[in-house]
Amino acid sequence: MKRILTLLAAFSAAWCMVAQPLPAPLTEQTLRVDYVFSGTDRSCTIALDQLSCMDGWAGRRVHLDSLALRGNGQIRMHDAQTGRLLYCNSFSTLFQEWQATEEATRVQKSFENVFLLPMPSVPVDITVVLFDFRHRVTARLTHRVDPSDILIRRPGGGTPETRDILRSGSPASCIDVVILSEGYTADEMDTFYQDAAVAVESFMNHRVFRELRDRFNFVAVALPSAESGVSVPREGLWKDTALGSHFDTFYSDRYLTTLHLKRMHDLLTGVPYEHIIILANTDTYGGGGIFNSYTLTTAHHAAFRPVVVHEFGHSFAGLADEYFYDDQYSNQYFPDVEPWEQNITTRADFSSKWKSLMGRDGVGLFEGGGYMSRGVWRGSDDCRMRTNTYPDFCPVCSESIRRLVSFYTGTATP
Numbered sequence: 001m002k003r004i005l006t007l008l009a010a011f012s013a014a015w016c017m018v019a020q021p022l023p024a025p026l027t028e029q030t031l032r033v034d035y036v037f038s039g040t041d042r043s044c045t046i047a048l049d050q051l052s053c054m055d056g057w058a059g060r061r062v063h064l065d066s067l068a069l070r071g072n073g074q075i076r077m078h079d080a081q082t083g084r085l086l087y088c089n090s091f092s093t094l095f096q097e098w099q100a101t102e103e104a105t106r107v108q109k110s111f112e113n114v115f116l117l118p119m120p121s122v123p124v125d126i127t128v129v130l131f132d133f134r135h136r137v138t139a140r141l142t143h144r145v146d147p148s149d150i151l152i153r154r155p156g157g158g159t160p161e162t163r164d165i166l167r168s169g170s171p172a173s174c175i176d177v178v179i180l181s182e183g184y185t186a187d188e189m190d191t192f193y194q195d196a197a198v199a200v201e202s203f204m205n206h207r208v209f210r211e212l213r214d215r216f217n218f219v220a221v222a223l224p225s226a227e228s229g230v231s232v233p234r235e236g237l238w239k240d241t242a243l244g245s246h247f248d249t250f251y252s253d254r255y256l257t258t259l260h261l262k263r264m265h266d267l268l269t270g271v272p273y274e275h276i277i278i279l280a281n282t283d284t285y286g287g288g289g290i291f292n293s294y295t296l297t298t299a300h301h302a303a304f305r306p307v308v309v310h311e312f313g314h315s316f317a318g319l320a321d322e323y324f325y326d327d328q329y330s331n332q333y334f335p336d337v338e339p340w341e342q343n344i345t346t347r348a349d350f351s352s353k354w355k356s357l358m359g360r361d362g363v364g365l366f367e368g369g370g371y372m373s374r375g376v377w378r379g380s381d382d383c384r385m386r387t388n389t390y391p392d393f394c395p396v397c398s399e400s401i402r403r404l405v406s407f408y409t410g411t412a413t414p
């Protein structure tokens, strides 16, 4: 009996070992597409940069032709001959955040963007679309990709050192999160691995991640930097680091990002990954999370544990900030436009949100969220997406994460 129970436990722990194959004409390879998005506050251009093909596909294998969330942009891949939608995904970008800044009113700038798609065996048409905060299309590019194109790069080279922090199954069947070191020298990698373990422990202190832990792989990837720490431009401090990240993004003190997305993805060659967390070796407070792009947080600030989970709420689950300021105006949310983020509502279309959860576990309509004290509502008084002191996600955010995990893995969640 004991043996059967042990066997059952082994099966349930490794439930995601069986991965379903990708349907033809998709193959077990990854097509990486690099773009440059450029423009001003009111103009926007998408240009193709380069294509690469790598072995293996770590992304989802179900719901390939549908979206979990609308996002601020989408990428779609159609079979060029039949017109059938083969794969799509949604995302947000730093470029679109920058478009809302004062700087964007007076200068044109460009930003790198990198997307991973399953490699097709037949010619495909890839379309990238960007939306503004009113969900209107601001830019669109369609281009054909022929898999026999000799100029599709096949990058080789070394693979970075990795260490499993949480291994639940094969990359083909679990959600693969890589944790990257930024600003750690080769001599500081033991510290980095400890920090990565603290990050995963922080996730497991949140009920929804604890319940769904067997759907995730968390792998630490050692990317040594020449110098220790990260750049702080307001102090005139520039460091030579693996990912070239810096504080003061868009002149905002706490906003720590990297603009070097191509370099980051280059460094990950040979590692299966879908979602990215970057840990910065500094005690200065800051970070950021961009939906389906990356989370970046500082590993040695006292608030590291809640912040890494909060930022992952943005980058993995597309959750909005639930905090707000009394005196600050946001130009992101409008009374007649329902935000696509699942944890806030303008009540333009509340039935698409947490109506079914109302009245349970303190769920209701609480005014204030998305940086606005009026006109935007959240689902609970407090949440990981509102404060660093509250211990968990609210029921609305937890349910959003559960739905997303179910979407990615094609399995029911507890």
Ligand SMILES: [Zn+2]
Residues within 6 Å of the ligand: 322, 343, 380, 382, 383, 384, 385, 393, 394, 395, 396, 397, 398
């Ligand atoms: Zn919440």
